Amino acid sequence: MENKREIILPAAVGIVGAVVFLFAFPGLAIPTIMHEILKLPSPGTGFGFIIGPFIIMCSLVAYGLIKKHGTAVITSTILAIFMPLIIFIFNLQMPKPGKFGSIEFIIGVIILGAALELVIYLLREKGISKTIKYIISAVVADIIFLAYSMLFIFSQTVPDKYVQLTINKILIIAGVSAAGAVIIGGLLPLLILKIIKFK
């Protein structure tokens, strides 16, 4: 019974996360908000500031509920599988440069979950507080996801923008991504867990 819960709960969190994400960011909302409204450099800011931290948030909420190693990978994998499935079923329009639902995207999300899991495992010592543990694992996993998306997704979809990347632009994208990872990926799951466990 306990094993079933360890699979069903992360799967449910992954599915709900995919539905909420696609509901909250329809069509070309992410590139428009990131590059037109906030005037942040491209490519990769949407991946680093919104998509990566959101997936991390779902994975850490599931991990916080079950507290078993492997939960973050299961959650991110389920989310990576269900997101393209929902896009395909409802024929949703998504930003082309991000290759949503492609094999590269799914692999990226699984790598993100694996990186998150690895950092959580490495920081399992009792001395580190939960907040610091969540923040460090979120930032590291998000930066790895950002680097992967730059190298394997945006270098193919927007090669002209990829070539124009300068050190300054990379630092801004990485900084914005780290801020997103701290707030959305590290602190928000702690708040959600606190509310869920509140009695």
Place this chain on the structure above:
Amino acid sequence: MCGPIDYGAAALSIYRLSLIFAVAGSLTMWKMRHFVIQKTKHKMSVFAHEPSVNV
């Protein structure tokens, strides 16, 4: 810019995000209602037993 832009989608996204936060906030308040009521009752009982001040 990375790809085409759509201000309608951005506005819809902001609207839906505020909707999600509003629902989440309401659910949180509902879950914490006993705690809030208990705190308020405690506060009121403290005021009720407060000695009157002679001016």
